[in-house]
Amino acid sequence: MESNTMQCTIDIPAGYRQDAKGNLIPERNIRPIDQARDELVAELASEAKRLHAQLAAFKIRAHADIAAFIQLSAEEYRVFIGGTKGNVTLLAFNGSYKIIRQIQESIRFDERLQAAKALIDACLVEWTEDASPEVRAIINDAFRMDQQGNIRTGQVLSLRRLQIEDERWQRAMVAIGEAVQVVGSKAYVRVYERDDKGKYQPITLDMAGV
Structure with missing residues (x-):
C-alpha cells in the first residue's frame, strides 16, 4: 500500500495556526514574536508571489510583442523571417x-x-x-x-x-x-x-x- 505524501489543505479554525508538521496549535500557546514573524513572512511571500506572476506575464508579453514587431517589420519589406534565432x-x-x-x-x-x-x-x-x-x-x-x-x-x-x-x-x-x-x-x-x-x-x- 502506497503512503500519501501529499500535504492536504485543511481549514484552520479561528484561534489556531498550523505548524510545519501540519499540527494545529492554539495561538495562545504561540509566543507573540513567533506570531509576528509568521505574519511578516506570509505578507512578504504573498506580495512576492504577486510580483512574480506579474513579471512572468510581462516576460511572455515582451517576447510575443517583440516577435510580432519583427514580423511586422519584415512584412513591410515583403520578407518572411522564420524561426526565433x-x-x-x-x-x-x-x-x-x-x-x-x-x-x-x-x-x-x-x-x-x-x-x-x-x-x-x-x-x-x-x-x-x-x-x-x-x-x-x-x-x-x-x-x-x-x-x-x-x-x-x-x-x-x-x-x-x-x-x-x-x-x-x-x-x-x-x-x-x-x-x-x-x-x-x-x-x-x-x-x-x-x-x-x-x-x-x-x-x-x-x-x-x-
Missing part, C-alpha cells in the same frame, strides 16, 4: 530607451569531437619541437574539463581562430564545427534607459540588482 535591438524614436532581445543557445559536442582531438594530438606530436609553447598551451587548455567535468565549449571553439595551415588541423576544425549540437536555448529581454551622459543603463528586473 537572432539578437534584436529596438530603440525608442528619441533614443531614450533601448530593448535588446538575446537568444542564448546551450551547446554540446557529439562523438566527432574525439576525432578532432585525435587529429590535433597527431599534430602536437609532430610539432613538439617546432610548435611554440604558447600554441601548445592554448590547445591543451582548450580540452581541459571544467569543475563539473564538462568540456568548455567556448575554449574548444576558440581553436578555430588559430591560423594553422596543416591539413590535419583543418580537418580537425571541420570536425569540431560539425560536432556542435544545440541542446537548448533561452531568450532574454533586457531594457535600458539612457542617462544624462548618453549612456544606456539597465532597468533592473532582478530584485538583487535594484
